[in-house]
Amino acid sequence: MALRCSVVAAAAVLASGQYVDGTLDEAVSLLQVSAARNVVPHGKGKHKAISNVSSYLKSSLVSLRSAGTDLSDMPDNDEPLTEFAEQRSKGSNIVGDWTMSSIKYNNLGGQGPDAGQEGIRYAAVTSMNDRDVDLIVNAVTPYERFVKSSNGLHGRIGTINLYHERDVDLKFSFVDSENDDPVVMGAFTFTVFDLDEGPGGTAKETFTVGGFVGDYMMDFTSIQTTDLPDGRRQYASTTHGRGNNNPTDPFDLSEVAAAHSVSLDFPEGMSEIMVNYAVTKAAEHELRPDYMGRNFQFAGVSSMYYCKQQPLLIDYGLARTVYSNLGGEGPDSSSPEGVRFTNIATINGKPIDLLINAVGEYKPHKNTANGVTGKYGVINMKNSASATFDISFIGTEDDAPETIEAVYFSVLDLDEGKRGKLKEGLIMHEYAASWLTEDTEVKVSTESNGLVRFDSSSPGNGRDNPLDPMLLNERQKNRGATFLLDNVSTFRMTLNVGGGPNSGRNFMFTGKSSVVFC
Numbered sequence: 001m002a003l004r005c006s007v008v009a010a011a012a013v014l015a016s017g018q019y020v021d022g023t024l025d026e027a028v029s030l031l032q033v034s035a036a037r038n039v040v041p042h043g044k045g046k047h048k049a050i051s052n053v054s055s056y057l058k059s060s061l062v063s064l065r066s067a068g069t070d071l072s073d074m075p076d077n078d079e080p081l082t083e084f085a086e087q088r089s090k091g092s093n094i095v096g097d098w099t100m101s102s103i104k105y106n107n108l109g110g111q112g113p114d115a116g117q118e119g120i121r122y123a124a125v126t127s128m129n130d131r132d133v134d135l136i137v138n139a140v141t142p143y144e145r146f147v148k149s150s151n152g153l154h155g156r157i158g159t160i161n162l163y164h165e166r167d168v169d170l171k172f173s174f175v176d177s178e179n180d181d182p183v184v185m186g187a188f189t190f191t192v193f194d195l196d197e198g199p200g201g202t203a204k205e206t207f208t209v210g211g212f213v214g215d216y217m218m219d220f221t222s223i224q225t226t227d228l229p230d231g232r233r234q235y236a237s238t239t240h241g242r243g244n245n246n247p248t249d250p251f252d253l254s255e256v257a258a259a260h261s262v263s264l265d266f267p268e269g270m271s272e273i274m275v276n277y278a279v280t281k282a283a284e285h286e287l288r289p290d291y292m293g294r295n296f297q298f299a300g301v302s303s304m305y306y307c308k309q310q311p312l313l314i315d316y317g318l319a320r321t322v323y324s325n326l327g328g329e330g331p332d333s334s335s336p337e338g339v340r341f342t343n344i345a346t347i348n349g350k351p352i353d354l355l356i357n358a359v360g361e362y363k364p365h366k367n368t369a370n371g372v373t374g375k376y377g378v379i380n381m382k383n384s385a386s387a388t389f390d391i392s393f394i395g396t397e398d399d400a401p402e403t404i405e406a407v408y409f410s411v412l413d414l415d416e417g418k419r420g421k422l423k424e425g426l427i428m429h430e431y432a433a434s435w436l437t438e439d440t441e442v443k444v445s446t447e448s449n450g451l452v453r454f455d456s457s458s459p460g461n462g463r464d465n466p467l468d469p470m471l472l473n474e475r476q477k478n479r480g481a482t483f484l485l486d487n488v489s490t491f492r493m494t495l496n497v498g499g500g501p502n503s504g505r506n507f508m509f510t511g512k513s514s515v516v517f518c
Contacts, residue, residue: 092251092432093487096188098125098300100156104134108151108160109143109168120151122158124177125300128185132177140169140274146293155248157193160277160296164203167278170296174271182271189305190273191250191263193297195223196241203282205294206236209275212264216304218518222259235262246295250302251433255517263304303433306484307518311406312345314354314511319344321371322353326379327362327387339370341377342396347404351396359492362387365504375468376412376508379495383422383503386496393489401489406432408512409491410469412480414442415460421500424456424507426481429492433484435516441478454481469513482515 104121107114118139124132137160145151149161162168172190174183190212197204210232217223222239239260247257266273277296322342323335338357345352356379364370369380381387391409393402409431416423428434429451436442443455458479466476485491497505 091430091485092301094301094305094432096126096186096300098135098188100125100153100158100299103152106152108137108145109139111143111145111151113150120158120160122153126188128183131183133174133183133185134177136173136175138171138173140171141167143168149293149295154246154295154297156299157247157250158298161293162277162279162296163293164279164282167276170275170277172273172275184269184271185266186268188266188270189263189301190266191261191299191302191304192235193250193253193257193261193299193302194241194246194295195235195237195260195262196239197237197280197294198283199240200283202280203294204237204280205278205296206234207275207277207296208232208234209264209273211270211273212266214265216263216265216308217261218258218304218307220255220259220517221262223262245438246297250299252436253303254436254438256438258304258517261302261304263302303435303484304518306406306433306486309406311408311484311512312347312404314344314407315375316341316344316372316377316510317375319354319372319377324367324370326356326364326367326370326389327358329362329364330367339377339379341372347402350402352402353394353396355392355394357390357392359388359390362389369504369506373508376510379507379509380504381495381497381507383497383501383505384499386494388492388494391491391493403487403489404485406484406486407488408482408484408516410480410482410510410513410515411454411507412469412472412476412510412513412515413460413465413506413508414454414456414479414481415458415464416456416498416505417500417503418459421498422503422505423498424505425496425498426454426507427451427494427496428454428483429494430485431483431491432486435482435484436480437474437477437515439474439478440481442481465508469510472514477513477515480513480515482513 100122102123104123105114105117106112106120107116107118108120110118120137122135122137125135126133137158144163144166145161146163151160153159160170174185175181176183192207195205195207208228210230215233222237224236224238226234226236228234237260241256241260245254245256247253247261253261279294282292319341320343322340323332324330324339325332325335325337326339328337338355340356341354343351344354354377356377363382363385364380365382366380369378371378379389393404393407394400395402411426414424414426434452436444441456441458443457445453445455447453456479460479464475466472466480472480495507
């Protein structure tokens with residue numbers, strides 16, 4: 001499902017009536033999500049999606065994804081991945097966060113695929129008092145999944161499929177991994193993702209829960225909430241969604257994924273929670289029986305956690321280069337190895353510098369490009385080269401390492417030369433959360449060691465370089481990635497440039513960028 005759809009394209013769809021099944025519903029529902037961003041958020045439990053789509057079509061401008069995906073061929077039941085590539089290295093350091101990575105048995109409601117004990121048991125999702133804690137999900141009321149769907153994991157996110165026109169009460173229990181004793185938890189966060197629905201308001205998803213002390217949704221949420229007389233709160237979908245934008249990692253949410261998600265904070269002292277999940281009647285698709293179920297997707301903390309925090313903001317526009325001798329390649333050859341930036345931030349009145357050191361061999365094409373340029377730091381790389389760097393925060397006056405609780409780090413202008421030459425690539429060795437646009441041109445892949453690669457896919461030149469990281473146009477956003485690092489004093493990054501003419505590429509980095517949706 002695309003996030004951005006131009007008014008011209010949407011109006012053409014409305015006017016012509018020549019659209020494939022589901023395309024109009026999708027365009028309208030996504031305009032609702034985008035429109036909600038422009039509405040001042042109401043108080044808790046009052047989030048509403050826009051109702052007058054026609055007037056919004058006349059007053060808003062967004063863009064259709066250019067990937068050329070045939071939306072009519074995308075399954076509506078959000079089928080979970082049966083095989084998931086190597087998961088990225090986890091970098092978040094949040095107390096009580098969950099790790100959803102393996103399953104001991106999978107037989108919710110006796111529906112299989114495993115036989116024997118009923119329920120789904122997720123292994124070692126967290127720890128309490130130095131002991132591993134498992135999460136067991138049981139169906140308390142009759143449960144039926146769509147026969148072609150499966151339960152378990154979608155990357156790092158739990159998933160439970162429910163047949164349409166059904167609801168089920170689910171019990172989430174925390175038990176000791178070894179002896180099965182109930183575990184009394186400290187305060188924890190439970191996040192539900194991908195609350196959406198089928199075309200034309202069919203197969204609507206709702207979940208109902210109580211016992212939490214607070215909830216959190218984005219200002220542009222598509223979720224509608226209702227407070228029930230029994231003290232529980234119901235969260236309901238309002239927009240059409242398809243499986244091609246379902247999140248696989250709670251800390252790598254797109255803007256659409258965040259719009260369809262809610263985080264709930266539970267107090268300490270609980271060993272189980274109860275949730276009701278329901279799906280209304282699906283659309284009649286005789287040739288597409290896979291439309292007959294939807295997935296309840298959940299995990300612990302998500303990247304929305306950082307939307308509530310205040311990460312350290314670094315303004316490279318205020319910084320200056322002390323010396324530039326990265327990899328001992330000059331131009332300041334008499335200075336220590338590395339590039340040092342001063343005046344990047346102040347913590348509790350203490351000025352902080354940023355130091356970049358090459359780990360192993362580094363070869364630039366133009367060493368004078370390294371340092372501060374405008375509102376960015378720059379590292380220049382020659383063609384057909386790869387290099388790894390350690391990036392450290394140190395005291396300006398004492399050179400002592402400084403640990404930052406949370407800080408943004410963005411790499412922008414990930415592009416390449418003509419005909420796929422001089423491709424730019426980036427590996428962040430560990431990060432807590434990442435942000436890409438829904439229409440990103442950056443290609444993401446996970447290597448066997450859990451490291452994630454971010455590679456260019458489109459040509460670019462100096463004329464389209466961004467000037468201000470917080471005022472990016474759509475193309476510039478689509479060529480950038482922002483990362484959140486927490487409790488960090490040093491982090492590692494690898495850059496590479498593909499083959500091509502005897503030249504080089506500049507990697508532009510900064511603090512927060514407008515790629516971040518919160």
